[in-house]
Structure formats: C-alpha cells, structure tokens
Amino acid sequence: MTHSISIQQLFSSHHKQLKLEWISGREHNITITPDRDELDEEVLAGYFNSVHPNQIQIIGHKELAYLTALTGHSLEKIFNALDNNEPSTFIIANNAETPTELLEFVRSRKIALLRSALPGAKLIEYLRYYLAELFSDRITRHGVFMEVMGLGVLISGASGIGKSELALELLSRGHRLIADDAPEFFRAGPEIIHGRCPPALHGFLEVRGLGILNVRAMFGETAILNSKRLRLVIRMQLFSEQDHTKIDRLSTTDHYENILDAEIPVVVLPVAPGRNLAVIVEAAVRNHVLLLSGYNATEDFIKRQQKLINQNDS
Numbered sequence: 001m002t003h004s005i006s007i008q009q010l011f012s013s014h015h016k017q018l019k020l021e022w023i024s025g026r027e028h029n030i031t032i033t034p035d036r037d038e039l040d041e042e043v044l045a046g047y048f049n050s051v052h053p054n055q056i057q058i059i060g061h062k063e064l065a066y067l068t069a070l071t072g073h074s075l076e077k078i079f080n081a082l083d084n085n086e087p088s089t090f091i092i093a094n095n096a097e098t099p100t101e102l103l104e105f106v107r108s109r110k111i112a113l114l115r116s117a118l119p120g121a122k123l124i125e126y127l128r129y130y131l132a133e134l135f136s137d138r139i140t141r142h143g144v145f146m147e148v149m150g151l152g153v154l155i156s157g158a159s160g161i162g163k164s165e166l167a168l169e170l171l172s173r174g175h176r177l178i179a180d181d182a183p184e185f186f187r188a189g190p191e192i193i194h195g196r197c198p199p200a201l202h203g204f205l206e207v208r209g210l211g212i213l214n215v216r217a218m219f220g221e222t223a224i225l226n227s228k229r230l231r232l233v234i235r236m237q238l239f240s241e242q243d244h245t246k247i248d249r250l251s252t253t254d255h256y257e258n259i260l261d262a263e264i265p266v267v268v269l270p271v272a273p274g275r276n277l278a279v280i281v282e283a284a285v286r287n288h289v290l291l292l293s294g295y296n297a298t299e300d301f302i303k304r305q306q307k308l309i310n311q312n313d314s
Contacts, residue, residue: 004033005134007089007112018116018126020091023098025112032056032088034135044135045127047120048090050081055088056127060120064096079105088112093120133194137260138186144205145183145195145228147176149285152195152228154183154264157236161271164207166236169278171205176225177215180205185230191262196227232265232288233257234281239270265291 007030011020032055034044046054048063059067070078082105089112092098098113106113116123143156144167155163164180171177179197188194197203203216203224216224235255255266267284269277287297 004031005131006031007114011114014126014130018123019118020114020116023092023113023115024103024106025089025110028110028112030088030110030112032131034131044131045124047124050078057090058093058120058123058127059090059096059102060093061096063120064092064099067099067102075101089114091116091123093118093123129188133186133188136187138184139260140182140184141259142181143183144180145178145197145230146170147178147225147228148281149175149289151231151285151289152178153281153285154195154230154233155236155281156233157271158238160208161236161238162277163236164205166277166281167205168207168213170281171215171219171223173278173282176223177203177205178225178228185259187260187262188229193230193259193262193264194227195230202226230259230264231292232267232285234284235266235268236271236277237268239272 008026010032011022011026014020032044034055044054045056046058048057048059048067067075067078079101090102090106092113092115095115095117098115103113105111118126141154141156142159143154144163145152145154146167147153148170155166157163167177167180178195180201182198182201183195184198185193185195203214205213205215207213235257255268256263257266258264265288267288269280269284271277290297
C-alpha cells in the first residue's frame, strides 16, 4: 500500500501516457497524500473546484473560460479559497494557454502547474484509475492467477496439490498466466478486485520436477497477461473416497471467499486420480459465465424435474 506520491514521480512514470509537460513548480517537493480513513479517488483528481478542491485540479475549456472571465475581487476570492485548501497541482488540458493570473498564483504559492494535450475528461479518467490503484489496500494470496475463458481465475489449494501442473496444462490449452505463487490483489472499485504479478515473478511458473519455467519463452508473448479482474476462485482439495459421498452434486458456486471485503465465488475442485482437471476448470468457468449472464443450470434442472413431477401427479 502506497501512502503518498510526489508530482515529480507521477510525471516521471506517466508523462507519456498523459502527454504532460511542466509549466511551473517542478523544483518544489509536492506530494499527494490521501486521508486513509476517507480515501476516495474522486477527491484526488477532478475538474477545477474552489469549494471542494481536488488534490489534482484539471482545467478544461469551461474552467479556463470561467477563470478568464473573472476579474478583480472575484478572481482574488477564488484564489483565496484555493489558498486556504492548499491544492496540490493544476493541469491545463487541451494544450491551452495559461492565464497570467493563474501562473502568478501558482508561482507565489509554490504549486505545481502542468499542461497536457489530452482533454480534461480523459485526464481525470486515467488519473482516478491510476491513483485509486496506487493508494488502494492490497493483499497477497497463495496460488496461481490465470485468465481462463476471458475471466480472472485464482487457482488455490494446499502446497503440493498440483496448482502449477494444472496451470501448465491450462497454458497448453491456450489460456494465459498472470501470476504464479504470490499474486497481488487490490481493490479497483466497489466489489471489484484486480490481481497482478509482483515484478520479480512476472512471466515465470514453478513446476515440481521441472523447476522454473519461462512461460513467455515457451508459449509466446500472448501467454502472459499483466492484470485481470478476479471473478472466480478454484479451490483444489484432496478428497478421500468417503469424502466424495458428502459432495453436493447439484450446487457448484455456493461458497464465497472474502478478499478485500469483496465476496468472490468459490468452486471446490475435488482432486483425484484420473480426473481431467483442466477440462473441469474450463467447464466451471463456462458455467460461471452463464451464472453472470443470469442463467443457473442447477435451478433450471430442479424446475424441470419439479414440472415433470407435477405432470405425473396430475
């Protein structure tokens, strides 16, 4: 979890994507530090607002026209309001010219001022996503995180149960690896959890008996994915012959795992000799896609049986 970031760091890492250039304040140590108790990405970056200012104030066409139209006491009142709230940074969108009064204000208050070729809406969208990810809570889960059938799937289970072997088989079937062993998950929005791979592990998979495998070198660039939304957990579990009799044969995703306060559906996958686990995982993911679209095969099956029972009774 990151607690703050300087404008210089933001510029260094994202100036190409955001098409940024410095106008004033590069020499000052200006940081963005959100209140962890009231963290809200919407107050970190947004359009110019002197009443509830964002830490990064975006000045688009309308905001620029508003500032330009103000004169004398009105302009001074706006700047005083901003001064009391200590704004962090101004970014002028659309490569527009900087009003002289605004330039004088930021220089006198040691505030960062930048310009971007992007429109204001695009700047805000990108900054909110990046800052929300940067400042969000995160957690590491043991397992293999993959994209299967377009969905982010975490394969979990006890050490040595065969998670990496299953991941290897899924890779050979055209699915993609995101992270092996220690995927990192972070909150990207309400009930939205994204996962990614720590830089040191990116592109590698450890398989017992084979050691460390370079997935990119073996399967190609398309076999690797940087991040994905977590939609399903496949929990591999050893079952004895007696345990198999206790498995609910109708229900699949009636279990959930709480990850960063989001309830993620869990499919418990019994591990036993002779089972083609890769095919079963693909079927579980396809079934979950149907559930997301509103179709529940179990409910459909029960309704059909009940209808037949009712017909026979009549």
